[in-house]
Amino acid sequence: MAYSEKVLDHYENPRNVGSMDKNDPSVATGMVGAPACGDVMKLQLKISADGIIEDAKFKTYGCGSAIASSSLVTEWVKGKSIEEAGKIKNTDIAEELALPPVKIHCSILAEDAIKAAIEDYKSKQGK
């Protein structure tokens, strides 16, 4: 199956790969996985006191589309508030990367990773 140019670009030059300290109270970590393909995705967001995402890092084990989806998401969320980031839809990701129908679940995984990270942040703030 042919990957789109955008997928290949993110796959070959992934943006913001890496890890942050998950115990840092300003770092939100979202871990998600897909049993169907065994993909595992970790998205970390550094969030300022006023709720703005200052930095984002990801680490994904999976296919090219899963890596591209998470790489794209790290670019998109930077500078956004957590509310804005929470509104990113998998369809936006799939459209931007021109994902074929069989790879839509990779974009869903990336959307769920954002949500999981925001959830983690809220539970950290609640403590």
Next chain:
Amino acid sequence: MNYFQLFGIEASFDIDLQNISSSYQALQKAVHPDKFAHASEQEQRIAVQKSAHINDAYQTLKQPLLRAEYILVQRGVDMPNEQNTFGDTSFLMRQMELREMLEDVRSAGDVDAALLEVQRILSSEYLQLTQLMRAQISENNSASNGAACDNLRKLKFYQKLNVEVDRLEDALFDDE
């Protein structure tokens, strides 16, 4: 007739693989095309369908994860879509560690030993989860069936990892 009935065994996660293998041969023999060479077209078609059904049953029963899934579905357990996101953080953290471990094999001082170590860890964790799922399947109540379903999903991640290990082993072996 469900797959277990077809093979004349009790619906259970614990099955005798040798027993189902010989049942499979016997069942297939009974519907072999040679036996229907002079039969009507309709009978021939039915024999082919039966043969396909026997084959599906055998392929499902002999593989532990497919067998577990089949049992749970037969019980009416609501299996989440395979593509639904799985969000058990500590489990996924462990999966990430295991993948990192696998990634490091290539650059290890002693590649063979590193690969063996990964295989040892994977098979021990796989076995542990399988035993847990097996006990939950035999307990057979709604809570245990749900828990078994959860562990089945976890085991799929290990299945994927094992494929990666095999791939790595092949790649390393080809380099030699």
